Amino acid sequence: MVALDLITAKPEASALRKSARLVANGVPTADLAQRERHADCMAAIARDKSRPAFAELFAFFAPRLKNYMMRLGASDSEAEDLAQDVMVTVWQKAALYDRSQASVSTWIFRVARNRRIDAQRRTRKPDLAPDEPMLLPPEIEQPDSAVARGQMEGKVQAELLKLPHDQLMLLRAAFYDGLSHSEIAKAFNLPLGTVKSRIRLAFLRLRGELDSAL
Amino acid sequence: MQPRMMPHPTPVFSDLYASYAAGCLDPAFALMLETQAELRPDLSRTLRAHEAISGICLETAEQTRLRGGALNEVLAVIDEIDLAGACSCTAARAASAAMDEILALPEPLRAAAIDAIGQKGWDPMGRGLKRLALSTSSRMEVELYRISPGASIPRHSHKGSEYTLVVAGGFSDERGSYGPGDVVINGPEDTHQPIGDEGDICYALAIRDGGLRFTGVMGLIQRLVGAR
Numbered sequence: 001m002v003a004l005d006l007i008t009a010k011p012e013a014s015a016l017r018k019s020a021r022l023v024a025n026g027v028p029t030a031d032l033a034q035r036e037r038h039a040d041c042m043a044a045i046a047r048d049k050s051r052p053a054f055a056e057l058f059a060f061f062a063p064r065l066k067n068y069m070m071r072l073g074a075s076d077s078e079a080e081d082l083a084q085d086v087m088v089t090v091w092q093k094a095a096l097y098d099r100s101q102a103s104v105s106t107w108i109f110r111v112a113r114n115r116r117i118d119a120q121r122r123t124r125k126p127d128l129a130p131d132e133p134m135l136l137p138p139e140i141e142q143p144d145s146a147v148a149r150g151q152m153e154g155k156v157q158a159e160l161l162k163l164p165h166d167q168l169m170l171l172r173a174a175f176y177d178g179l180s181h182s183e184i185a186k187a188f189n190l191p192l193g194t195v196k197s198r199i200r201l202a203f204l205r206l207r208g209e210l211d212s213a214l
Numbered sequence: 215m216q217p218r219m220m221p222h223p224t225p226v227f228s229d230l231y232a233s234y235a236a237g238c239l240d241p242a243f244a245l246m247l248e249t250q251a252e253l254r255p256d257l258s259r260t261l262r263a264h265e266a267i268s269g270i271c272l273e274t275a276e277q278t279r280l281r282g283g284a285l286n287e288v289l290a291v292i293d294e295i296d297l298a299g300a301c302s303c304t305a306a307r308a309a310s311a312a313m314d315e316i317l318a319l320p321e322p323l324r325a326a327a328i329d330a331i332g333q334k335g336w337d338p339m340g341r342g343l344k345r346l347a348l349s350t351s352s353r354m355e356v357e358l359y360r361i362s363p364g365a366s367i368p369r370h371s372h373k374g375s376e377y378t379l380v381v382a383g384g385f386s387d388e389r390g391s392y393g394p395g396d397v398v399i400n401g402p403e404d405t406h407q408p409i410g411d412e413g414d415i416c417y418a419l420a421i422r423d424g425g426l427r428f429t430g431v432m433g434l435i436q437r438l439v440g441a442r
Contacts, residue, residue: 106269
């Protein structure tokens with residue numbers, strides 16, 4: 001186990017820009033078949049405690065998890081321990097994974113994120129806007145369509161990669177690095193209002209896909 | 215109008231959910247958001263849309279090489295866990311009938327409540343009313359209330375803001391009635407006396423950044439014992 005409060009540094013602006021560019025240029029990403037394959041691995045771990053399946057997920061996710069933890073400021077060895085911890089949790093909780101609800105990467109990110117919250121404790125109290133979804137009454141809707149939801153993330157990813165470079169960088173800083181709007185404004189040297197509107201704009205562009213798939 | 219034929223509501227962008235997805239939201243609020251999403255399919259979808267973006271960021275992230283033998287280190291840890299797990303499973307299944315209500319709560323609230331019952335347990339607050347302090351890594355106070363039909367929470371105001379999510383049943387106060395999935399916000403200036411609605415037992419999750427300030431007799435007692 002790793003000591004608490006070890007992650008304090010924030011990603012440098014240059015690192016943020018670099019990785020956004022890499023994505024925009026088409027870093028090898030998991031396609032739909034790979035995503036299915038990952039979900040099959042989770043099922044094999046839950047059902048048979050399959051070690052080959054675990055090794056396959058480990059090979060794909062552990063280096064990405066280590067990179068994520070280092071992005072957040074963990075040292076090489078701290079990031080290594082955190083990445084290993086997350087993978088142990090994946091093994092333990094594989095039975096809780098539901099492929100109709102989320103892709104394996106979203107599920108594993110959730111585990112990593114919670115691990116990071118434990119390690120870091122740099123959380124914010126919200127500033128609730130009156131139009132926050134949580135405060136609005138429920139809307140009328142149709143029953144869930146699990147099939148459509150399964151395809152959602154693939155479509156979102158395709159759309160994400162089509163975003164203009166500046167929007168992609170900001171989205172990543174907010175949704176992945178967890179920077180607040182004012183931290184993003186500082187890191188990218190942009191006015192706060194511009195940051196807010198660009199992130200909103202990027203999300204709204206993805207929304208078309210999210211909407212049709214969800 | 216044919217409301218049933220309407221498409222799914224479009225996930226709207228929310229700073230709150232983005233912050234949650236990235237793991238930067240205060241844990242007390244994260245608990246409330248997750249619990250509410252279990253009760254409200256529309257919010258669950260919006261939450262998932264935000265989380266999907268974070269998940270894709272991980273999928274497309276750069277990679278950092280692990281040290282040699284990392285997989286074997288992890289497999290060794292797994293061996294130990296599997297060995298220990300085989301022994302302790304049976305004890306965990308010994309849940310009493312009193313736990314049935316708790317077991318019906320949506321996750322992750324259920325896990326937090328089971329945890330809290332194992333530690334301090336319920337705190338009786340008078341007829342038909344008890345509360346359970348939940349421990350999160352937040353500095354906010356987080357409590358689960360169990361309100362029987364007709365039971366009332368003594369009139370109170372708040373030192374700061376109070377956010378209440380109705381998890382089951384319902385309650386009413388001077389301003390209205392609230393059912394499962396509703397979130398009510400009260401500021402320091404609001405004084406109210408919630409009463410459990412007829413029907414199911416009401417469970418409500420409250421988080422607040424200052425204590426309760428009881429008015430009336432309870433307030434006198436509070437000042438005398440110096441509680442909270």
